Amino acid sequence: MPITEKDVAHIAKLAHLEITEKELKSFTPQMAQIVSYVEQLNSLDTSDVEPSLGGLTPEGKATESARDDIPQESLGQSLALDQAPDPNSGHFRVPKVL
């Protein structure tokens, strides 16, 4: 099913992206072209194939273990807030929610 402008506007909303009318006009055919390209995968029978979820090698999987829950020094409040656009009294301040 081809992607329409309505689909693209909906996807932008899901992705928290404001897009302009001009972007909607250019993104729609581009996304439709890319989606139709990736649909070539449908020609492959993968019913007996396991998905490769994640990128780990067998050796990488071997180190995938939970560490002990021991408190360690962290970044600290002032450094954590240091790069925030609007820090206030030890918090991240944001515009009104409702």
Add this chain to the structure above:
Amino acid sequence: MTNIESILNKISAGESSIRSVTEHAIESAEKLNESLNTFLQIDKEGALKRADELDSSNEEQSLRGIPIAIKDNICVKGLQASCGSKILGVYHPPYNATAIERLKSAGAIVIGKTNQDEFAMGSSNENSAFGTVKNPWDTTRVPGGSSGGSAVAVASGVVPVSLGSETGGSVRQPASLCGITGLKPTYGRISRYGLVAFASSLDQIAIFGSNSRDIAAVLKVVAGRDTHDATTADVPVPDYLGEMTGDIKGMRIGVPRELFGEGLDEEVKASVEKGIENYRDLGAEIVDIELPHAKYCIAVYYIIATAEASSNLARFDGVRYGYRTPEARDLRETYRVTRDEGFGAEVKRRIMLGTYVLSSGYYDAYYLKAQKVRTLIKQDFEKAFTVCDAIITPTSPSTAFKIGEKSDDPLAMYLSDIYTCTANLAGIPGISIPCGLSDEGLPIGLQLVGKNWSENTLLKLGDAYERAFPLNAKPKVFAE
């Protein structure tokens, strides 16, 4: 700037101080930046301070006094990390990436942060929010991407080595287009702590060098297990340089003939064919292999990479760091307008594609399907590596293209990664080395990929080729 060994020799023989090596690199970086736009930040003060410290110490370090350039998506404490994006343009990370800690401990000197495609999304560097990097062989052409700045820093002779990152070929492809060597290591070889995430099942820090020996020296320092990155593996780090004897007799190189057909530039094809014959002359055994699913790699890649990116880039919302729009009235609008103003077109396009393929009702059709075909691509390689030690292909289907040539056609741009992104999907290492020049004088690269943890094999093959068949040409724009 030549290579690591010659710089180390000059310093240890007392012919150059570390300060003078560093000053030279900084001056070249500043001067060439006007024409090439390689660096987003040059740390003159910090680099010279570090040089003086090293000059007054006698500590033995494998990279003592070696200037290095770092892609702007890798965290260096005290310097910016913009990822080539307006949304992080003012961000200064409070810590060093593990790779940076290790380089600094080994005596390397970070001279600056390099330009890149925004969030490493691109194959030409045209997606940087801070202007396109120019190819030093022809400044009307792209350097490749996404790690174009780090490639050009080495190609233009400013530094012997630099760090980039790879998700789908972002070091090997620009290495090829700029006439230098670039290595993408095995997934889990180099810690990604401090590398800004794009697609987590694919991302790796990767290395550019003026040759394979430079890359080997850097890889030896940065490789290995790191408790800050659970995906790093506990696999011993070999003595790469020690294994690089130049003797590759009896090594088996596989050729996937079906990848030398449609879409491949004739000159690139002829040059890589010559490269294969050169390897035969060096004593390698050439065998035919098949990679029947490789042709699906771009389709698989653009599902997996965009899906993971849409999730990873959700963190850029104008709350905790970076840019926030002053224009919004409430929180939801803050997110939407900040992301609209902060992200460029390609990043938005990929976030939306990723959101689409993960959206309700489509997960099985796209993401799960792609992960299954990824398994088939991996199995192709596993089978091929039962009969060969490495596989040779072109690195890029063409030489460096003109700035603007593909910027309005995302799919044509994506196809630049057709030879490289299979290695990222399979997790295996790959290297690009220069193998010739086109009639127009543009570099051509050949790619070798190997099984997991076989960086030593690839570097050995790369070094043998570079010794026997050096490129012997310099780009038009080059540091004096």
